[in-house]
Amino acid sequence: MRMRKKKWARPELEACPWAVLDSDACRGRWRALFPKDQPLHVELGCGKGVSTAEMAWSERNVNFVAVDISTDVLGVARRGIAARYGSEPVDNIRLAVKECSFISQAFSAEDRVERIYINFCNPWNQRDRQKKRRLTHPRQLMQYRDFLVDGGEIWFKTDDDSLFDDTVGYLQACGFRPRFLTRDLHASGFSPNYVSEHEAMFTAQGVKTKFLIAAKGPLAEKPDVLMRKKRPAPEMTTLCYIEQDGKYLLIHRNRRENDGNYGKWLGIGGHFERGESPEECVLREVREETGLALTEYASRGVVTFVMGDWVEYMYLFTASAFEGDLRPDCDEGDVQWVDKARLPELPMWPGDRIFLRLLDEGRPFFSLKLIYDDRGVAGAVLDGKPLDVGGGR
Numbered sequence: 303m304r305m306r307k308k309k310w311a312r313p314e315l316e317a318c319p320w321a322v323l324d325s326d327a328c329r330g331r332w333r334a335l336f337p338k339d340q341p342l343h344v345e346l347g348c349g350k351g352v353s354t355a356e357m358a359w360s361e362r363n364v365n366f367v368a369v370d371i372s373t374d375v376l377g378v379a380r381r382g383i384a385a386r387y388g389s390e391p392v393d394n395i396r397l398a399v400k401e402c403s404f405i406s407q408a409f410s411a412e413d414r415v416e417r418i419y420i421n422f423c424n425p426w427n428q429r430d431r432q433k434k435r436r437l438t439h440p441r442q443l444m445q446y447r448d449f450l451v452d453g454g455e456i457w458f459k460t461d462d463d464s465l466f467d468d469t470v471g472y473l474q475a476c477g478f479r480p481r482f483l484t485r486d487l488h489a490s491g492f493s494p495n496y497v498s499e500h501e502a503m504f505t506a507q508g509v510k511t512k513f514l515i516a517a518k519g520p521l522a523e524k525p526d527v528l529m530r531k532k533r534p535a536p537e538m539t540t541l542c543y544i545e546q547d548g549k550y551l552l553i554h555r556n557r558r559e560n561d562g563n564y565g566k567w568l569g570i571g572g573h574f575e576r577g578e579s580p581e582e583c584v585l586r587e588v589r590e591e592t593g594l595a596l597t598e599y600a601s602r603g604v605v606t607f608v609m610g611d612w613v614e615y616m617y618l619f620t621a622s623a624f625e626g627d628l629r630p631d632c633d634e635g636d637v638q639w640v641d642k643a644r645l646p647e648l649p650m651w652p653g654d655r656i657f658l659r660l661l662d663e664g665r666p667f668f669s670l671k672l673i674y675d676d677r678g679v680a681g682a683v684l685d686g687k688p689l690d691v692g693g694g695r
């Protein structure tokens with residue numbers, strides 16, 4: 303349940319010498335904020351600081367930074383801690399306002415944090431994509447690694463079984479080694495245990511406290527869950543239909559069986575070389591594949607091919623004049639002049655028939671998108687408008 307707004311909380315924190323509202327300003331300097339140089343422990347999502355007050359009071363030889371996103375709860379924590387310390391100076395606690403998703407903005411390796419406490423953080427169990435908001439998600443653990451010393455520990459308590467089980471996996475994936483684990487902290491004999499507000503609440507409901515300690519070990523590579531699936535870069539190509547006496551110069555791709563176009567009849571073209579313009583690419587490809595030098599050619603359109611993750615942008619040209627002699631010995635297939643009337647009977651990609659028709663109709667420069675699935679053309683868009691592909695499959 304959300305806590306009621308506490309108007310007094312922020313002013314009290316602002317006036318408190320052991321509260322830090324701008325945590326980022328202390329990055330790398332937390333140790334210097336304490337009068338005594340002693341081990342530094344950080345509690346994330348400390349809430350009203352019920353266990354924090356007790357723990358810090360009992361462990362005066364440790365410095366604690368208690369972090370929470372909410373000034374309202376930190377205001378309550380401040381009052382609770384002040385009450386616990388009474389007339390004693392609060393010399394080993396700093397309350398820090400920070401959203402833990404960005405915790406590495408506030409802590410660095412220079413802070414040499416020896417232990418992190420995470421108690422009863424929100425389990426974010428409802429949807430899978432919410433899980434990355436968990437304070438124990440690998441996205442978080444990888445940040446903690448940066449400011450925890452080697453061998454530094456995470457102490458984690460929760461009421462939630464699925465968060466606990468997932469956290470065991472998260473820790474392992476992020477190079478943390480288990481040191482202690484129990485599914486019933488209060489029956490385990492582990493001591494000392496400082497009972498937090500939520501721990502007391504769940505215990506009263508009969509829910510057992512799950513608890514573990516894991517230590518930072520070496521990590522060879524980033525955990526899988528954080529790896530973005532790398533999509534292949536779009537391919538960039540040109541294709542040219544050279545026309546003469548009612549015929550197109552085509553290549554019958556019949557050289558290599560592992561050629562994705564094997565058996566098909568295509569115009570002349572290929573992939574861009576680095577830095578080439580579409581014109582430079584098509585002139586080079588035609589020269590390499592046929593030996594001809596185009597003297598009259600036109601840019602007729604751009605075709606966007608999509609099939610799953612694979613994308614290709616193809617610049618389409620026609621040519622009506624050239625110089626040189628045809629060299630039929632292309633290493634990709636036989637290069638032949640083919641009567642346009644014969645095209646329907648030749649094996650071709652169904653999408654090629656669509657743009658060949660547009661070329662034949664003399665359509666001005668066009669943008670055609672062809673969406674393929676494993677049965678053929680599943681959809682087409684011409685100049686931004688859906689195109690009926692009918693028998694395109």
Ligand SMILES: C[S@@+](CC[C@H](N)C(=O)[O-])C[C@H]1O[C@@H](n2cnc3c(N)ncnc32)[C@H](O)[C@@H]1O
Nearest residue numbers: 347348349370371372401402421422498499500
């Ligand atoms: C369920 S309470 C637990 C409080 C306390 N640790 C306990 O055991 O009673 C969760 C606390 O985490 C804080 N919190 C939640 N998400 C946070 C985040 N991303 N960064 C910092 N604090 C967060 C909340 O404001 C809240 O005080």
